[in-house]
Amino acid sequence: MRDVWAGQRRDALFLYLHVPFCELRCGFCNLFTRSHPPAAQVRGYLGQVARQADRVRDAIGTADYARIAVGGGTPTYLEPAELAGIFDLLAGFGGRTGTVPTSVETSPATATADRIGVLAERGTTRVSIGVQSFLDTEARAAGRPQRRTDVEAALATIRAAGIPELNLDLIYGLPGQTARTWAESLDAALRWRPEEIFLYPLYVRPLTGLDRRLSTVDGAGAADPEWDAQRLALYRQGRDTLRAAGYRQLSLRHFRRAGASEDGPDYDCQDDGMVGLGCGARSYTTDLHYSFDYAVGIRHVRTIIDDYLRRPADDFDVAEVGFRLDPTEQRRRWLLQTLLRADGIDPAAYADRFGTPVVDDFPQLRSLADRGWARLDPDRIVLTDAGLERSDAIGPWLVSAPVRRAMTEYRRR
Structure with missing residues (x-):
């Protein structure tokens, strides 16, 4: 790891910590995560991340972090005291939450007042919540059972906490979705005036729940031209709706409300590196992308997490799985x-x-x-x-x- 970071710029890095746990695994999810882990495994994971952080900090040396993110999984699956421990770990690593932009992922089921309160107290500047759809039937069809009343309650909790930025994720192309129901989700989202909205096309990725259920669609989601055309029409509808509501389009998926502040140190993803902590996290230098092992299938995810927990601390002195960029x-x-x-x-x-x-x-x-x-x-x-x-x-x-x-x-x- 010392060799990986030798000679690299370290004045504006991105610090990312991965929490690979959720209350459920959505049908479209191909992230590195498992649902309902044993409490002992969660405690063991947090202790191992702290040991990894100590070794990586020593290898990298003095560094400044311009952005911080905690993702997963669902970090707010953790208990409030465990969440507070994550922020203590970040501070010890050099991540100045409350001083630089800090983003944390949550879900409707885990955005409780005590957990969101920890995020606010520790200086979180952005909370991102995956709503996907405000219609219960569409959420269930995507393998995400949730009630709109719970979604609205979670959004109210986040807004009441006073966290400066709310990001809301929506998905188009869901089974049974129409232009009318898509408009209903968009309108419901806009009523909360989120600073950011991400619009994601539904893809059926290999080894996901939807992949097992929708065997007629291949892993790229490209086997059904009619579905492609529908998703394109829904994307255009969403794009035009957000633009008309005063949102600036930053990429295919990313929309930001006009007037939302963009304070904080500069971070340039083209030239500045990223330090990932935790099993499933990725890191970037100028010429190397590296991570731990990665999987989507539940059995393999569990095997990788178990392996991570058994590792001696000096294993974290080495970057194992990576791609060298010439x-x-x-x-x-x-x-x-x-x-x-x-x-x-x-x-x-x-x-x-x-x-x-x-x-x-x-x-x-x-x-x-x-x-x-x-x-x-x-x-x-x-x-x-x-x-x-x-x-x-x-x-x-x-x-x-x-x-x-x-x-x-x-x-x-």
Whole structure:
């Protein structure tokens, strides 16, 4: 780990801590998490994360963190005292919650007043809640049994706590969803005036609950052209609704309310690194992406967590599972992290970073422009609305052959 971080910039890092536990596993979820873990395993996990944090902090040395996030899973699955312990761990690592933007994930079932109170007291600036749908029938169809009354109560609890930013996740393309029911969810979300809203297309990922139930749709969700067309229509409806309500589109999924403050130290995902703590977390340096092992299937997730808990502390001195980015891959990562944002690419910034024109390195950009999916202006390269709505196709299209081969050869677990 010392070698991984030697020579890396450490003045504006992202600190992420992963809590791989939930009260239930949604049918669409392909994250690294398990539901209803034994209390002893949760306690053991929190103790092991603290040991990992000690070793990683010693390896990285002095560092400043510009962003902090606690995700999962559902961090608010933890008991209030355990949540407070997470914030103590972050502070000991150097994460100054309350000073830099700090985001925590929650769910309607776990956004209780005592848990949200801990988040507010410890300086959380953003709470993100996965609502997915305000209609009970749609939520159940997605493998997420919940009641709208509980969703509304959770949102009221978050707002009452005075946390500056609320993010609300919604999903389009759910079984049985129509333009009318989608409008109902959008309107219900807007009544809370969240600072951010993320609109996610439903994908049926391998090894998820929906994958087992909807065997007619393949893992990419691309086997049904009619469903693709429906999701595209619902996306456009959601995009236009949010724009009309005063939200600025930042990417295919990400919308931010006009006037919402954006205070805090600068963080540039193209150039600044990320430190991940916990089983299932990922980390990034300039030339390495690394993590622990990863799985989606319940049996394999449990096996990996058990292995993590048995590890001696010096195991955390090493980055085990990763991908080394050569200069070409570093260019490609920069391109993907920039092009798929609504504000697009600054060609001068790319040339300053890599010494070559971005269009020369990636002539595919001209193909996008020829289709009307991108504008190649001298001072800015951006996706058009038609391009932005195809981000989930453009991104994989730009992946390199070695990465594509590695993805193909990966054994799903």
